[in-house]
Amino acid sequence: MNVSTINRQFILQSRPKGFIAPGDLKLVETPVPELQDGQVLAQVKYLSIDPTMRIWMAMDSYLPAVAIGEVMRGFGFAEIVESRHPEYKKGDHVTGLTGLQEYVVMSPNNGRPLFQKVPKIPFVSDTVFLGTLGVNGLTAFFGMEIAQPKKGETLVVSAAAGATGSIVGQIGKIHGCRVVGIAGTDEKCNWLTKDLGFDAAINYKHPDWKAKLAAAVPHGVDINFENVGGEVMNTVLGLMNLHGRVVLCGLISGYTKEDPGLASFGTLLVKRLRVEGFIVLDYASRFMEAGTQLGQWKMFGKIKDRETIVKGLEKAPDAINMLFTGANTGKLIVKI
Ligand SMILES: NC(=O)c1ccc[n+]([C@@H]2O[C@H](COP(=O)([O-])OP(=O)(O)OC[C@H]3O[C@@H](n4cnc5c(N)ncnc54)[C@H](OP(=O)(O)O)[C@@H]3O)[C@@H](O)[C@H]2O)c1
CATH class of the missing domain: 3.40.50.720 (NAD(P)-binding Rossmann-like Domain)
Structure with missing residues (x-):
């Protein structure tokens, strides 16, 4: 896999009023940083599009609001492309707060929690870790x-x-x-x-x-x-x-x-x-227990799911608005 030297990312430029308007989120290009010891570089493959993103853009709630000029917060699924951390290796799949961007540097030293490793399961789509198992x-x-x-x-x-x-x-x-x-x-x-x-x-x-x-x-x-x-x-x-x-x-x-x-x-x-x-x-300490049960229900056909997939990072702001017009059925995801 080719690792780009440029990272495209959405930063919060203004707090939305009503639906997200053009310019509330601005797509910028920044260099992909050099890794330090203990850090991991992951390429974001899929973004989870969640209603709470609209709250994070506007106000403090259970998490502080995203600051103006900061990379827009969001959950994502990513693949490790470079690792200088002993517990993560190239090719590992992870989920966590990747932000709305193509690359994320994960470091235990800068306050950002290291991400959750997720397994590669034959015949199961990676996106399930953002929806039914996310x-x-x-x-x-x-x-x-x-x-x-x-x-x-x-x-x-x-x-x-x-x-x-x-x-x-x-x-x-x-x-x-x-x-x-x-x-x-x-x-x-x-x-x-x-x-x-x-x-x-x-x-x-x-x-x-x-x-x-x-x-x-x-x-x-x-x-x-x-x-x-x-x-x-x-x-x-x-x-x-x-x-x-x-x-x-x-x-x-x-x-x-x-x-x-x-x-x-x-x-x-x-x-x-x-x-x-x-x-x-609040239930983070029990995610493994719940994930195991949900996985079993899915495997035995007791839980079925659907996804609405939007292609392209640049579509992320429009995708967030889709949640408020009901344009999605099941899990809404942006594929980068
Ligand atoms: N408490 C938590 O920890 C937590 C975690 C995740 C999600 N949530 C909440 O769970 C809810 C669903 O989130 P989700 O991620 O699963 O999104 P989702 O249900 O996949 O998408 C949102 C759906 O809400 C419906 N909707 C939007 N505006 C509406 C309106 N004015 N009146 C009636 N229905 C409306 C739309 O469907 P229709 O076509 O049916 O209108 C839309 O597809 C949200 O309120 C979210 O904030 C809470």
Whole structure:
């Protein structure tokens, strides 16, 4: 493999308002640095495109905002092309916070954690380590642990045809729940019910979706796995059973808005709901355990997945916007 002397990288030039606009992220060329002892140079092959990137561009949250002029933060899959570290060798595959760039220098000395090595598995795509066996699978796994699903309960998951939601619903089926997904196109809804085994899927863009959702949960909702927030969340809350559980995973409908709108606290109170938010990074010490379980489910066909792949680093800003228009089904990835 030829290692370029030039690294193309996206730096944050301005904080977005609404969707990411041209110029918020600027593509620049910098020299690939010389390696020091203990450092590793990796070539980034795939970028994981995640809604949280829009938050990182705008404000401090569970991680500090990306500074103006800094390389845009992002998860990626990379191959080691040069190593001066004893635990990593040329050709090894790794995942971690590579940033939106072609090459990343990983060093134990500069505060950046060294990356997670991932195996090469015959007939398994490398990109699975960004989706089902990456952040999204882990998020679904630990979120469903918080949900404590029981056989016969009804689970409603929003952004159901996305990377996280599609796995959440399938874990719900493994636990014997009635699973209802909410998604933005009929094609996505068909995928959920015909291929993934959801009991029902509701297109929230149809005018009568609220009535259809109510009809799809005749015994009420015991678990709301919330990825969207806003009107979608409030509609599900209204259908919940007393003492139901709300797993607050994401609120994507608010990420591009100044005023994201709040959940209906009155409903939380009247229905005595238990709401728990979580960030998957809190569970880092258990990623291996969860990855093993997810890998087994995938191997035995209990979890199926889809990917939407966009080609070219220069497309990364447009790809992030695709998450907010629903242009992806399953895991959204940029192939460099
Ligand atoms: N807590 C954590 O640690 C953690 C970790 C990972 C992800 N998350 C959260 O999980 C959620 C899903 O993330 P993901 O990476 O799996 O992305 P994703 O679901 O693959 O993609 C986002 C999807 O959200 C839907 N969406 C976008 N805007 C919407 C709106 N205004 N109303 C309704 N649906 C909308 C779109 O599908 P439609 O066509 O259906 O609209 C889109 O495809 C996000 O909220 C994310 O922040 C949380």
